[in-house]
Amino acid sequence: METxxxxxxxxxxxxxxxDVRIEPKDWMPDAYRKTLIxxxxxxxxxxxxxxxxEGNWITRAPSLKRKSILLAKxxxxxxxxxxxxxxxxxxxxxxxxxxADLHSGKAKYSSIFNYPTLSWADMxxxxxxxxxxxxxxxxxxxxxxxxxxxxxxxxxCKEESFHQRQGFEVMxxxxxxxxxxxxxxxxxxxxxxxxxxMMFGPKDAxxxxxxxxxxxxxxxxxxxxxxxxxVDMMVPQAEFLGLTVPDEKVQWNEERQAYDFGEVNxxxxxxxxxxxxLCNHDRLQARVQAHEEGAWVREAAxxxxxxxxxxAAVAA
Amino acid sequence: MPRFMPAPQPEVSVAPTPSVAANPLFxxxxxxxxxxxxxAHRLSEWCGHGPILEQDLALANIALDLLGEARSYYQYAxxxxxxxxxxxxxxxxxxxxxxxxxxxxxxPNGDFAHTIVRQFLFDNFHYELLKALKNGPDAQLAAxxxxxxxxxxxxxxxxxxWMIRLGDGTPESRQRLDKALAVLWRYAGxxxxxxxxxxxxxxxxxxxxxxxxxxxxxxxxxxVLAEATVxxxxxxxxxxxxxxxxxxxxxxxxxxTELQYMQRTYPGLTW
Numbered sequence: 001m002e003t004x005x006x007x008x009x010x011x012x013x014x015x016x017x018x019d020v021r022i023e024p025k026d027w028m029p030d031a032y033r034k035t036l037i038x039x040x041x042x043x044x045x046x047x048x049x050x051x052x053x054e055g056n057w058i059t060r061a062p063s064l065k066r067k068s069i070l071l072a073k074x075x076x077x078x079x080x081x082x083x084x085x086x087x088x089x090x091x092x093x094x095x096x097x098x099x100a101d102l103h104s105g106k107a108k109y110s111s112i113f114n115y116p117t118l119s120w121a122d123m124x125x126x127x128x129x130x131x132x133x134x135x136x137x138x139x140x141x142x143x144x145x146x147x148x149x150x151x152x153x154x155x156x157c158k159e160e161s162f163h164q165r166q167g168f169e170v171m172x173x174x175x176x177x178x179x180x181x182x183x184x185x186x187x188x189x190x191x192x193x194x195x196x197x198m199m200f201g202p203k204d205a206x207x208x209x210x211x212x213x214x215x216x217x218x219x220x221x222x223x224x225x226x227x228x229x230x231v232d233m234m235v236p237q238a239e240f241l242g243l244t245v246p247d248e249k250v251q252w253n254e255e256r257q258a259y260d261f262g263e264v265n266x267x268x269x270x271x272x273x274x275x276x277x278l279c280n281h282d283r284l285q286a287r288v289q290a291h292e293e294g295a296w297v298r299e300a301a302x303x304x305x306x307x308x309x310x311x312a313a314v315a316a
Numbered sequence: 317m318p319r320f321m322p323a324p325q326p327e328v329s330v331a332p333t334p335s336v337a338a339n340p341l342f343x344x345x346x347x348x349x350x351x352x353x354x355x356a357h358r359l360s361e362w363c364g365h366g367p368i369l370e371q372d373l374a375l376a377n378i379a380l381d382l383l384g385e386a387r388s389y390y391q392y393a394x395x396x397x398x399x400x401x402x403x404x405x406x407x408x409x410x411x412x413x414x415x416x417x418x419x420x421x422x423x424p425n426g427d428f429a430h431t432i433v434r435q436f437l438f439d440n441f442h443y444e445l446l447k448a449l450k451n452g453p454d455a456q457l458a459a460x461x462x463x464x465x466x467x468x469x470x471x472x473x474x475x476x477x478w479m480i481r482l483g484d485g486t487p488e489s490r491q492r493l494d495k496a497l498a499v500l501w502r503y504a505g506x507x508x509x510x511x512x513x514x515x516x517x518x519x520x521x522x523x524x525x526x527x528x529x530x531x532x533x534x535x536x537x538x539x540v541l542a543e544a545t546v547x548x549x550x551x552x553x554x555x556x557x558x559x560x561x562x563x564x565x566x567x568x569x570x571x572x573t574e575l576q577y578m579q580r581t582y583p584g585l586t587w
Contacts (some may be wrong), residue, residue, distance in 0.1 A: 062578035294367025298487025
């Protein structure tokens with residue numbers, strides 16, 4: 001290809017089309033940069049806010065082994081947040097600004113974390129369903145066009161698939177347990193099923209960013225494609241566990257070789273996105289409070305580092 | 317900050333383990349287990365609420381280390397007891413008066429300065445204790461101590477560095493550190509004051525002589541406080557005692573209520 005005659009945009013798109021990774025110092029369209037910063041920072045925020053619903057059960061985990069696994073899992077999420085903030089920083093975003101946007105409500109995070117965790121079985125459902133949905137969203141991102149994001153996602157996905165297996169195992173233990181445990185598992189599935197389907201975002205027809213993101217290979221599948229994959233993956237798993245998915249319309253469609261399923265309650269979806277979920281206020285408040293109460297600690301660390309540097313300069 | 321190097325000290329004298337001596341060690345191993353579990357639990361309360369993401373990770377990391385250490389001790393304690401109880405029976409089905417952790421570790425997190433001072437006072441003892449235990453006569457305890465010491469070395473480095481940062485940071489951090497030290501210092505002495513049961517085990521050579529740990533602990537404390545520009549506390553460090561004998565502060569009951577909620581609500585199930 002005669003690249004010299006192409007505009008920077010055309011050269012950029014040619015690299016994307018050839019599946020060449022874009023790196024931080026490469027030229028990129030402003031809109032690509034902005035879209036990525038929005039997406040990566042939202043993803044980072046989701047990891048950090050996502051620590052809260054599971055963190056809610058660390059002190060009440062039913063055995064020392066479960067406590068240890070849950071704490072390690074939530075700590076992994078903090079680690080994911082850290083890689084993702086770093087990936088966004090390579091695009092020129094600062095962590096302070098990203099956090100300020102989260103705290104002001106300007107930046108979003110995954111709506112799923114605005115639902116409460118009410119029983120131990122929720123630790124199963126969050127791992128099995130929520131992390132399961134996250135993996136479907138994230139595995140394609142390991143091949144996303146922006147290098148630092150793709151590389152961060154490789155590590156994130158490895159850990160997420162472990163999280164999902166442990167969530168499934170929590171559910172399996174409950175389903176093989178007493179009647180009360182099985183009931184706990186079903187009740188939790190009833191609450192989490194629909195919100196998890198919402199994690200794939202609005203229907204393709206209502207998702208204005210999808211087309212451009214697909215073209216830039218930031219996104220590799222549409223929302224509806226991923227939602228269908230999720231249902232196809234999860235319905236047999238629920239059956240294996242002896243649980244019932246709370247959707248009467250779920251039925252295998254021989255012709256499509258896929259499950260038919262009912263319509264998501266989009267009013268609820270948009271209400272939670274707009275801040276009216278049960279936990280929106282509490283989640284954000286918890287983040288803001290941790291940040292504000294930590295301000296003096298961060299200041300002290302900086303002040304001490306400055307004092308040491310000054311003393312070292314005098315000594316030298 | 318210079319890496320903490322413990323001062324050389326005499327080897328802890330040990331007597332050979334008597335053949336029927338497994339059981340006398342049970343309450344001591346249980347005490348070690350309770351201590352690590354309760355502190356791990358407190359630290360885990362920070363998860364998701366730390367002052368900065370990197371320190372959220374560090375706090376969870378230390379909590380995980382201590383939880384792992386506690387599990388090793390509980391499993392060993394269950395074996396020593398020989399009554400078929402499991403690690404979970406020991407952790408989840410004992411009441412506050414049966415718990416044997418020192419008072420320091422059950423104290424609430426408070427602000428970050430409280431958490432750091434509590435951690436530092438504990439780490440300074442824990443490190444020296446593990447160093448002695450790993451050379452002790454009981455092979456299992458020595459193995460757990462050896463593994464845990466690698467982690468405790470990092471814990472002490474982390475809490476020492478934060479003591480220095482907060483002490484020699486801003487006026488606010490200094491004021492918070494001073495306050496935390498004034499509150500928590502009174503619990504420090506219990507760590508190295510043997511209970512009658514510990515004294516018996518020390519006489520049998522099964523438990524390290526705490527007096528032998530003190531010089532290195534004091535040297536490190538003096539070093540860190542000097543770097544932090546914080547004066548050595550003048551009030552008695554042994555003002556409060558009793559946790560190791562089951563006489564706890566009111567805080568422990570609430571902690572156990574939360575910790576034991578599932579096991580108490582749904583007895584006898586597998587999770």
